[in-house]
Amino acid sequence: MEVINITNLPPVNKEPLVLCLGQFDGLHRGHQYLLEQARQLLELDDTLAVWSFNLHPPVMKEEDKIGLSLLTPVAERRNLLVSYGVKKLYEGPSFIDPAEFSLETFVLEQAALLNVRQIVVGETFCVGNESASSVEMLQQLCNQIGTPVTVVPAIKYDGRAISSTTIREQVKAGQVGLANELLGRHYTIQGIVAHGNKIGRTLGFPTANLDHIDDYVEPSPGVYMGMTEIYDSKNDRMESWKCLISAGYRPTVGGKTYKVEAYLLDYSGDLYGQTISVSFVERLRGEIRFPSLDALIVQMHEDERKAREAFGMPTTRSVPVDSPL
Numbered sequence: 001m002e003v004i005n006i007t008n009l010p011p012v013n014k015e016p017l018v019l020c021l022g023q024f025d026g027l028h029r030g031h032q033y034l035l036e037q038a039r040q041l042l043e044l045d046d047t048l049a050v051w052s053f054n055l056h057p058p059v060m061k062e063e064d065k066i067g068l069s070l071l072t073p074v075a076e077r078r079n080l081l082v083s084y085g086v087k088k089l090y091e092g093p094s095f096i097d098p099a100e101f102s103l104e105t106f107v108l109e110q111a112a113l114l115n116v117r118q119i120v121v122g123e124t125f126c127v128g129n130e131s132a133s134s135v136e137m138l139q140q141l142c143n144q145i146g147t148p149v150t151v152v153p154a155i156k157y158d159g160r161a162i163s164s165t166t167i168r169e170q171v172k173a174g175q176v177g178l179a180n181e182l183l184g185r186h187y188t189i190q191g192i193v194a195h196g197n198k199i200g201r202t203l204g205f206p207t208a209n210l211d212h213i214d215d216y217v218e219p220s221p222g223v224y225m226g227m228t229e230i231y232d233s234k235n236d237r238m239e240s241w242k243c244l245i246s247a248g249y250r251p252t253v254g255g256k257t258y259k260v261e262a263y264l265l266d267y268s269g270d271l272y273g274q275t276i277s278v279s280f281v282e283r284l285r286g287e288i289r290f291p292s293l294d295a296l297i298v299q300m301h302e303d304e305r306k307a308r309e310a311f312g313m314p315t316t317r318s319v320p321v322d323s324p325l
């Protein structure tokens with residue numbers, strides 16, 4: 001997929017495009033359906049393209065840390081778009097104030113340079129400062145440059161259109177099971193395994209701590225069942241491990257910052273420096289400030305017992321608790 005970064009005007013494009021518009025955060029079931037419909041509109045020489053507006057405002061993450069709060073930060077969104085057949089991606093700047101966005105400028109000055117044969121948007125398409133749908137305005141503007149607009153109906157869940165905003169709220173509330181339903185896959189955070197306080201191994205629960213995950217929506221502090229994918233470079237394949245995820249502040253050990261860490265069931269080895277993807281399958285409980293490490297250990301074993309039962313795994317570990325690292 002060709003990625004074109006937009007700061008002002010895009011380079012003139014000759015090949016005819018079927019161009020989908022939106023932010024596509026999460027690539028949820030509604031987005032997937034829209035891309036499917038767009039693929040069906042492709043004629044012989046057409047290229048499937050996406051223009052992502054990136055109007056998502058940055059949020060305060062911690063005292064002095066600012067970041068985005070996304071289901072799929074830039075790299076992950078790109079990978080998913082590729083998997084849905086997108087060949088060209090126009091990425092708008094990330095940090096602009098939504099109020100500064102003008103649909104008129106987009107259609108008449110930017111899209112007009114792209115040889116767009118067809119624009120595709122969802123029925124709830126909404127950009128800039130407008131609270132209502134921007135579809136009608138888009139259609140009027142596209143009329144002026146002679147570009148047809150196809151409006152794809154929204155996919156609904158429980159009678160409501162699936163939206164990235166709803167899913168972000170569900171993840172923040174720890175409702176990952178529901179978020180997964182709407183996403184059409186598990187909510188996943190990809191990061192690089194960093195060194196922590198090295199306490200995990202002494203508790204009998206070594207955990208892979210994820211770094212570089214600031215732009216992700218943070219699941220509510222708690223313990224989750226999940227899956228961890230690791231790239232096995234020796235055999236050029238992905239390995240998948242069932243896991244327990246601890247997300248939160250670790251009050252029992254005096255933690256101050258939000259962390260996501262995974263204990264991989266029946267895994268032993270060194271993960272430092274590796275890129276891993278941790279998927280949230282189901283929430284088990286909230287995070288607790290235990291009065292002692294022993295009390296935490298008892299609860300962790302209970303979490304493991306529950307997860308093993310739910311995963312249909314043997315109740316005892318196939319690698320020793322105190323395996324040398």
Ligand SMILES: Cc1cc2nc3c(=O)[nH]c(=O)nc-3n(C[C@H](O)[C@H](O)[C@H](O)COP(=O)(O)O)c2cc1C
Pocket residue numbers: 196197198199200201205206207209223244245246249250251252253261262263286287288289290296300303304
């Ligand atoms: C299954 C599991 C459940 C956990 N539950 C809690 C918890 O309820 N409260 C808490 O403060 N920390 C909890 N933790 C986080 C541990 O405190 C943390 O993994 C430990 O301090 C090791 O940190 P380290 O990786 O920096 O060595 C949990 C960790 C795991 C793996």
Ligand SMILES: Nc1ncnc2c1ncn2[C@@H]1O[C@H](COP(=O)(O)OP(=O)(O)O)[C@@H](O)[C@H]1O
Pocket residue numbers: 193194195196197198199200201202205206207208209262263264265266267268269270271272325
């Ligand atoms: N079953 C496992 N799950 C997660 N990490 C494991 C496991 N077995 C070994 N490890 C390794 O141990 C490290 C975690 O040990 P831990 O004592 O928690 O140290 P840290 O505080 O640096 O995370 C991981 O980064 C990984 O390299």
